[in-house]
Amino acid sequence: MVAAGRRIALAACAAFAVLGPGAAGAQPPVTALDEIFSPDKGGVPYPFEALVKALEDRIAPARLRTALVPIGRSLQRFGADPDYFGSPRIVIAVDSDPADGPALKDRLFVGYQPAAGIVEAISYSAASGRFEFRTVEDYGSGKPDLFTPAERDICMRCHQGGAPIFSTPLWGETNGNAAIAARLKPLGTTFHGVPVVQGIDGPDAFDQAVERANGLMAASWLWQAACPDGDAGGACRADLLGAVLRFRLGGDRATSTDAALAASLSAALGSAEPEGFALADFRIPSRDPSLQLDAGAAPGDIVQAEGVFDPETPRARRVLFETAGDAAAIADAAIRTLAPLTTDADIALLDRHLSAASGETRRFESACLSKTVARGGDRSEIRFTCATNPAFSISGFVVTAGGAVSEGRIDTLAVAGETPLNRLKIDPDRSAIDGRTLTLALVQANGLGARLSSGDRLSPLELALDEPWDATMARIAIHDDGARLSAALAGLAERPDSVLAHGPFRRRAIMSAIIAALAGGT
Incomplete structure (x- = not known):
């Protein structure tokens, strides 16, 4: 035998x-x-x-x-x-x-x-x-x-x-x-x-x-199954890729998916994989x-x-996510499944190009309640909660030592119409103290600058202080990177030789085309 x-x-x-x-x-x-x-x-x-x-x-x-x-x-x-x-x-x-x-x-x-x-x-x-x-x-x-x-x-x-x-x-x-x-x-x-x-x-x-x-x-197969051929397919893939890139730019946090895209994905995947999206074990x-x-x-x-x-x-099929039920949940699962199509280097490069350009900016401020606690030596911890503006609230702490920022964290940050952000880090290397103003760089777990679920970028947080180092006002600006990215992708989808045509996800060609479009190239 x-x-x-x-x-x-x-x-x-x-x-x-x-x-x-x-x-x-x-x-x-x-x-x-x-x-x-x-x-x-x-x-x-x-x-x-x-x-x-x-x-x-x-x-x-x-x-x-x-x-x-x-x-x-x-x-x-x-x-x-x-x-x-x-x-x-x-x-x-x-x-x-x-x-x-x-x-x-x-x-x-x-x-x-x-x-x-x-x-x-x-x-x-x-x-x-x-x-x-x-x-x-x-x-x-x-x-x-x-x-x-x-x-x-x-x-x-x-x-x-x-x-x-x-x-x-x-x-x-x-x-x-x-x-x-x-x-x-x-x-x-x-x-x-x-x-x-x-x-x-x-x-x-x-x-x-x-x-x-x-x-x-799984991501490669899903990319080719999620959208139809033809003009509608190009627009679908532009919207889908935009959602994936916002998810990645935001540190793999859930984003708000357009209802029409969610419905389209749910219908396409429900038809292609009625028993759930799966691969062989x-x-x-x-x-x-x-x-x-x-x-x-x-x-x-x-x-x-x-x-x-x-x-x-x-071997049995391994179901990655169900394709029947709530369209928003199906779309969220699909976006998470598609995330591996891009690399960390792709996202870091995209983040740099989005951050380098100017665009429309929204500005918010909110008055704060705060408390300063001595941490020993010249170290002080400022704990703050700023919630007087219904459209913008923030809470967290920052530690200063020797006239510089040494550490800190934003526990919650909420902007009207966006999913709240939690547990953002304050990067001391990119933060500064100038007189009574603290400029605090907010970063995600992936090391990139903080972004909202829309893909919009947060400027450094400004805390205007009053003696004895009690925070009195928080100010922040929000840059419309999400809209710029969506516009660039929509433009790519309209080209006759679009990199977003039906077929495999050609990562380098697609990411290069996005960067060129953001820079105003062709």
Whole structure:
């Protein structure tokens, strides 16, 4: 039975063919992996330690997430037979983005079986709106090492959602399991550039990257399903992207969604996915081979998984959100699901461009009640509540020391017609004291300047003080960035060659077009 199972698995490995440059069909879509390891850039680094270093150099000071899997369930599970612990499979996840170049966070996963000389990769392509499967066979054989497309149908037998998969906690097959790590210790401290022994935090971080990658796959599918083709589709996608960008600019806080957009999304998704928006489950039940090994089993006798432990066994759908019921709730869930389409760097750049331009400004002020409390030495805490203006109220505290702002927090800030903001930080590095006026920079948890749910930007808060440092008046200005962003997106949707046409979310092209539109370009 074991031998038969092994023959089946090896046949599957043999079927893991690659499409060479001369194969029929369309040009394979370009992924981030293809960009950084293209032939004109030297191809895939060899040995594997060099590939690991090349990736870590890109994301420094962040580190790659890795795991060693001696008895796993991949197509290469028999590659090290019979010395499974002498050549464990290496898996790598990139969960940080480089300072420049293509986005890699949760978009690139690499596997390597040294004994088989095979490198496999799953890399996201904005051009196709999905993860692409790549492989290098005979890695290091002397011929040029290049990633080439793998046979997708074979890959999809296990990767049923078209994205990376991993086991459930506590990841018993990996070197996050102390019993497995102990059997790997003869390899030394590192194996082909990755740690041999690590705690549970390693596979946990890998698992989180896999979950986010599947979220990206869900976002990509949802972007193409949420709006129709034609002119109406372009306007729908402009409104939808505006809602997503306001959500991201606001630190992933809920935004107020236009009722017409909410109704359109609810109808489209209810028709496309009446049982709820879902993907195939990306987690396979964990198993701990050390238990059977300790009982005397040979590695080759337990490597073949069966039943629910076999990644080729069909898995249940994982429902991300319901598509029936309240339209506003469905729209909110859709916007949250779409958020991974943009990177943190995209949002930081958009924030800078919105903040750099002038526009319409609303100004508010409110008188305050306050109390000053000595904190020891030259430190004082000013606690304030400003609520005399029905259109603007604010409460919080600020600590001063040595004539400068040292810390502080806004507990609540409310503007008429907007969702109230809670627990904003006061950034001391961007705040100042000038005589009896405190200028306080308000920032969100993501480090960006505070914004309302509409996307409108808050200026620094001014507290005008009276002796003995009691706050008497709070003043703030609100800039209409939300309207400017909506206008830019609407203009893009009207173009004949619009980047908002139906199709995959081409992140770099779309974000570049938005920045150009905000700057007055074409």
